[in-house]
Amino acid sequence: MTIHSFFIFDRHCNCIYNREYGHTPQSIPSTSSSSSDTIPGQINKNNDSNSSKLLFGILYSLKTISNKLVDESSINQLKSFNLGQFKIHFYESLSNFKFILITNVEVEELSSVLFQLYSEYFIKYVVENGLSPVEFSETGEYSKINNGRFIEETDKYLQSLSIF
Template sequence: MTIYSLYIFDRHCNCVYYQDWHRAKRPKPAGEGGGILPAVAHAISPQTHYTDPSVQTAFASPRNTLSSTSGVVVAVNNEPASPLPGLLQMPAPQQPAVSQQPTSELPFDEEAKLVYGVILSLRNMIKKLSGRDEQFVNYRTSTYKLHLYETLSGYKFVMLSDHNTDSLRFVLRQIYTGPFLEYVVRNPLVSMNSRERGIDNEYFRASTDRLIRGLSVFP
């Protein structure tokens, strides 16, 4: 049994927080204009690159051989020096290949929309079939199990785990009553009704990680 990932959605249906642990494929970063708020997670936020052509750094050109701050020569030629005749040339050491974790095929913005869409559809179906007093708390497939805890303020805590895991709704409630209230709700620097930024608070992330890793279902 293991835990894969955690999503938090706000009352505006936006994914405001994401964290994962034993995920086989790391999430693919969201594209520009994908609808994902910044500061949801470093791994999935849109990557923005700004380049000012008027600013020249010390290493902008291969011919720039002088550091502007220290005056130290960092290069003297564009090409490597030719070896002296008669000297034995040793082959350059080969760098070990670095294995990269496979990436999910879906960008994270589409993945978050699918997760929220499944929750919304199943919750509405249960209320129509079983009455408004019935609650949707989890569902299971052959490969994973989804757990849901919804607060009175409209925040939805969603966790994906192994399909053999028991209900983790109490864990989601612990995250809400513990780290979330302590480092997000009571934090005056975090806006609770903002559509412009997520809640990637480092104290909240570290506290949530410590709570999850302390569970018996976490290997």
């Protein structure tokens, strides 16, 4: 069981954070810090790639379809779905930030983990950070989350999970 990727999209459909985890010794070292216990992988390298745009499109389409299948009186939420050999876990905050984890198929639903990432780490290190932008732009310096503390703490939290 493995976590492969972690994505955050803002309310304007922009990928503002992308973390890919390398679970093999040949992986590219992390750029988040210079310590020897960093998790291998890439940070914010594929924010503008077609794969992140396709992922957002799939989630948007599935969420729209699932909402149209039920009557208006019931609450219907897309939490996870399988796609080939991967399972995609999804959480959307009230402010329309979308948190996505991509794992192996065997992993149980991770909505509580995604809520924890939002409520404990995103709120604390991004939203409440006075130096962080209120709105993320499509390009430029404020187009993605580069907060080292946020990256470090989310990596520690995800690494502490038994599925990592």
